[in-house]
Amino acid sequence: MNDRTTWTPPPEVSREEALAISKEVLGGRDIPINETEDIFRIKCLGLDWDMGVCVFEPKSPEDAARGPDGKKIGVFVLHGGSGDFKAMAPLARIYAGKFGHKVVCMTFPGRHYFDDPSRDWPGDTIKPDGSVRTPMWLRGEHITPDQYDVVSDTTKRMRYGTRTVARAKPGSNFYYRMAAWPAAFEDGMREAMRRHLPAGEYSIYGTGHSTGGPHIFMMCQRVPNMVGVIAVEHSPFGVIQAKQHDWSGALGKIAGFERVSQKPDPRSDPFNELYIRTWRDLARYRGPEALGQEGPAALMRLPWLMEEILDAWEASKKRPQFKAEYIITHNVQASLKAAAEATADRLKLSPEDRAALVARFCSYPHPVPGKKVPPILFTITKDSRDHSADVYREVVLPEFAKLPMAPKTALIHLGAGVHTYWKPEEGLPVGAAPIAAYLNHQAIMSGYFLP
Secondary structure, X not given: OOOOOOOOOOXXXXXXXXXXXXXXXXXXXXXXXXXXXXXXXXXEOOEEEXXXXXXXXXOOHHHOOEOOOOOEEEEEEEOOOOOOHHHHHHHHHHHHHHHOOEEEEEOOOEOOOOXXXXXXXXXXXXXXXXXXXXXXXXOOOOOOHHHEEEEEEOOOHHXXXXXXXXXXXXXXXXHHHHHHHHHHHHHHHHHHHHHHOOOOOEEEEEEEOEOHHHHHHHHHXXXXXXXXXXXXXXXXXXXXXXXXXXXXXXXOEEOOEEOOOOXXXXXXXXXXXXXXXXXXXXXXXXXXXXXXXXXXXXXXHHHHHHHHHHHHHHHHOOOOOEEOOHHHHOOOHHHHHHHHHHHHHHHOOOHHHHHHHHHHHHHXXXXXXXXXXXXXXXXXXXXXXXXXXXXXXXXXXXXXXXXXXXXXXXXXXXXXXXXOOOOXXXXXXXXXHHHHHHHHHHHHHHOOOOO
């Protein structure tokens, strides 16, 4: 392995180089690994919450990788806005089975399907009777249709098409769960890392795909042994993501083609609205990806493209496919405050405790004042819809550089891959995942993340 004096993050990795790295990684030694599910219960804000994680680690302690700080390498992984731990399993198996890392894949609160040992969600997100799929925050607890109204939202059709949301009714269990989940997510992540990647034994490198990214950043200053962020197709702090969202709506390019010029409205998602995903969410990614990979001629096969999208949805709907995290990922302060106020009302908090809870919720999209953000290595793919090199160079990296204690940052732009970077493509049977894992392992072992 190269040492810290000879390896630096490459700004660009060509497609040819990506193919060679993938072939080298996948053709290398396979480390025998164990995969273990852990479901544990926490109490947060007066409610019980069940959390689900899957742990991937070498079977033999001799295969456990150690970084240059002498500690074992732990990778804490969050999925993106549509998924659960299963979505990140291909990546986790590469980190554990090729590099000897211990990987903890956590499912967002409410998305671990406790009712079936397979953890696959049944049916579709919108049911024939008009009701919708809802979270499972506690084993044996189900949100019933009388706790919400189903609403069609056409205000964001340029980005999403027609959105379906479940609006929780005030006073219902659904309403109070939707108000309290941000704190349960924080506490659940702390407990998952405490249980499986304890301080003193492990150095933790956090990574979150897309929507998972701001929650990794939320924790990177709150968990003392999280020493780095390996940010592959990984959104930044919510306060920076909101600026990225504004900028990229009007500017930027995808594979040399200008984006549609339309500055989006700021997010204003109410905390009690659950977004129910459909095939449209695959379409909004597949369109730009086809543009980048095939050029404008992709529109000439639109019926075929739609068949691919609908076929992919049949497989994708086994994952949770609902979302409520915009209030953190896009720094919707009014909704975070309202969620904290609703929780304070339920708990009948004193004015002092109410103010503290509001401050806690509203802090989630921001860096913690007075604490340094650990080093960050950003990696983006060639045909990503949301993560262009332009937006990183013009918005994301400059915003991190403005922080009072600016963290070390670097950006790697891959010449292959899409936003779902483990998605197979020609010559890359696990997409760009082996390339990203290889580069992150190189960065760890080279000392990039050392103080």
